[in-house]
Amino acid sequence: MTELLYLKDHYLREFDARVMKVEGDLVTLDRTVFYPTGGGQPNDTGTIKWTGGETLVLDVSKKTGSITHKLKAPIPPQDTAIHGVIDWERRYTFMRYHSALHVLCGLVYHMYGGLVTGGQIYPDRARMDFDLQDLNPERVKEIENACNKAIQESRPITIRFLPRDEAMKHPDLIRTKINLLPPNISEVRVVDIEGLDYQADGGTHVANTNEIRGIKVTKTENKGRINRRMEMTLT
Numbered sequence: 001m002t003e004l005l006y007l008k009d010h011y012l013r014e015f016d017a018r019v020m021k022v023e024g025d026l027v028t029l030d031r032t033v034f035y036p037t038g039g040g041q042p043n044d045t046g047t048i049k050w051t052g053g054e055t056l057v058l059d060v061s062k063k064t065g066s067i068t069h070k071l072k073a074p075i076p077p078q079d080t081a082i083h084g085v086i087d088w089e090r091r092y093t094f095m096r097y098h099s100a101l102h103v104l105c106g107l108v109y110h111m112y113g114g115l116v117t118g119g120q121i122y123p124d125r126a127r128m129d130f131d132l133q134d135l136n137p138e139r140v141k142e143i144e145n146a147c148n149k150a151i152q153e154s155r156p157i158t159i160r161f162l163p164r165d166e167a168m169k170h171p172d173l174i175r176t177k178i179n180l181l182p183p184n185i186s187e188v189r190v191v192d193i194e195g196l197d198y199q200a201d202g203g204t205h206v207a208n209t210n211e212i213r214g215i216k217v218t219k220t221e222n223k224g225r226i227n228r229r230m231e232m233t234l235t
């Protein structure tokens with residue numbers, strides 16, 4: 001098991017850890033700030049240093065509680081004490097996009113009852129798919145304006161850990177498909193954008209909507225009879 005430091009503090013950029021396992025160029029640490037690809041958010045990149053060595057973290061992935069860091073050579077041997085630093089500019093952009101997507105999905109639900117069916121963040125854009133019949137240009141403009149208004153309202157974004165039973169009773173969490181969570185998860189991590197969106201989520205977010213600064217909807221697409229895709233960039 002790797003201690004997932006990024007789950008509790010989204011603003012941690014560096015950390016000390018120990019190498020637990022090495023398999024080729026894949027290294028498992030006892031704790032990490034490197035976010036693994038998942039939940040529509042791409043992995044962090046960065047560097048790892050140790051006495052007598054330094055290398056790049058090229059990819060990060062998660063499997064059954066452990067985080068695997070794919071490193072460029074040289075590879076530190078097992079038991080090495082390391083210092084890791086993430087590429088903050090890349091991560092902070094993902095945090096802004098991730099929170100922007102939650103603002104968008106909260107508003108599309110409140111305005112039109114549209115449910116999210118998928119989403120993905122990229123370094124230069126993000127997209128989200130909704131269960132929505134009608135998404136004409138007028139509605140898109142309304143949604144974009146509502147997002148920017150909410151962003152400028154400086155709403156706090158907080159993380160909470162709830163017992164599963166309690167989480168299963170919350171209507172907003174049921175809406176965001178909490179029933180899809182694996183049965184062995186006893187605690188649910190919830191990301192709350194004050195008065196706007198409340199969902200079970202494992203991603204990293206900014207602490208206040210004002211850090212998103214603003215968004216622009218750049219594209220919409222029909223992905224099926226009732227599936228509408230919206231693409232956005234940060235402004």
Ligand SMILES: [Zn+2]
Binds near residue numbers: 039098102201
């Ligand atoms: Zn999310």
